[in-house]
Amino acid sequence: MPLAPSLLRPGLVHLFLARPEALLEAAPQHAAWLSTEERARAQAFRQPGDGARYRATRALVRGVLAGLTGQPAAQLDFVQRAHGRPALQPGPDGLDFNASRSHGLLALVVTSGASCGVDVEDVTRKADVLGVARAFAPEERAWLQGQSPEEARRHFFRLWTLKEATLKALGTGLSVSLGACAFQLATGESPRVRFGPAIKEAAADWAFTQLAPDSGHLVAVAVRRPLPVDFVVHGDAETCAAVAEAT
Ligand SMILES: CC(C)(COP(=O)(O)OP(=O)(O)OC[C@H]1O[C@@H](n2cnc3c(N)ncnc32)[C@H](O)[C@@H]1OP(=O)(O)O)[C@@H](O)C(=O)NCCC(=O)NCCS
Structure with missing residues (x-):
């Protein structure tokens, strides 16, 4: 499903899942999206694979939010709220998102009008x-x-x-x-x-x-809802295709 701002609707909770290697391969253009700070952070990881997983998470967040807001991925500006929670600034009214990464799987949840968290x-x-x-x-x-x-x-x-x-x-x-x-x-x-x-x-x-x-991963999503919510899951292939289309 191509991403568009019309997918952001109150009551809909979008969960995007992606394997880090598949995402990096599908969207090589992500390298041009990262801010100076994100590049520095990607290089500072010491454990093998951690930097690539971090870059893949940034590609997921920037690629999906670009599609859902209609803004270029490189121009999205992130700020940190209390305790380090990232937010988009400025972002569409009510947009909330949260990302998580593990060995082998990344997750991103995006909502409109409801706070969300993912692990x-x-x-x-x-x-x-x-x-x-x-x-x-x-x-x-x-x-x-x-x-x-x-x-x-x-x-x-x-x-x-x-x-x-x-x-x-x-x-x-x-x-x-x-x-x-x-x-x-x-x-x-x-x-x-x-x-x-x-x-x-x-x-x-x-x-x-x-x-x-899959047999090696577990994902949980939590939403503080003003309305009944429907969860929409975008699997690895669909998420990689959507991020690959982002500019
Ligand atoms: C949020 C937290 C639970 C994430 O833990 P984790 O299992 O290592 O990481 P996950 O992969 O699930 O999530 C990481 C992402 O969560 C997001 N995040 C960071 N802080 C967050 C917060 N306070 N709330 C929600 N999301 C947060 C970021 O997008 C982060 O990605 P990044 O590292 O690429 O920036 C952990 O970093 C934490 O507890 N932070 C707050 C700590 C704090 O305030 N301590 C005060 C003294 S005890």
């Missing part, structure tokens, strides 16, 4: 799940502790991505404790949230979705 995790990576879960809410810890190691690991990543997507939608990131929001997961139902006293939000105002685009 993508590589679920094959080593993690001391019960150790990290010590920072989760008591009911989440108790739920995980009653499970087999395989189930606990699977559910840990579900909880982790939902929490991080929510804290990114709020803009606080991990400056707020992972235990400040707690999720209940039931088969066949949307995740349900409980906010603790540190987060002054009503659970009924929030919508979530979670998907496993």
Whole structure:
């Protein structure tokens, strides 16, 4: 689907997924879009692959937002809000977006009139799940502790991505404790949230979705909604094609 400003509608939540190598190959013109600061940051990464994943994320954000706003990708200007949350300046009224990257998969969520957050995790990576879960809410810890190691690991990543997507939608990131929001997961139902006293939000105002685009990755999206929301997922091939067309 070619990107156009008409796709930005209240109630629609667009999730774009892309593999970093595929995106870099599909849109080599992205190299000319990066700001001086973005180029410097791309070069400063020390671990092999981190710089390329960062460049691919910038290509995804600039390419998709260029298509959705009708502005040239190189002319998009980003500012940092509190706790480092990026915003477009100036951007169309109500536009919000959030990006996340992991080994092997990038994600970008874009909304109109609703705050949004996204997290993508590589679920094959080593993690001391019960150790990290010590920072989760008591009911989440108790739920995980009653499970087999395989189930606990699977559910840990579900909880982790939902929490991080929510804290990114709020803009606080991990400056707020992972235990400040707690999720209940039931088969066949949307995740349900409980906010603790540190987060002054009503659970009924929030919508979530979670998907496993392949066996190695999990993605969660959190949206603070003024309206019922529909999630539209743009997979790797569609996202790469859309970014390839951006100028
Ligand atoms: C936001 C945060 C959770 C992202 O963590 P992560 O798992 O490493 O990274 P992800 O790939 O999911 O997301 C990174 C992207 O999130 C966005 N981001 C950065 N800060 C953000 C914030 N406060 N809220 C929402 N999104 C944010 C950026 O686009 C960033 O991409 P960039 O690194 O290319 O600029 C983490 O950076 C954080 O907690 N930041 C705030 C920390 C803070 O304020 N600390 C205060 C003292 S504790």
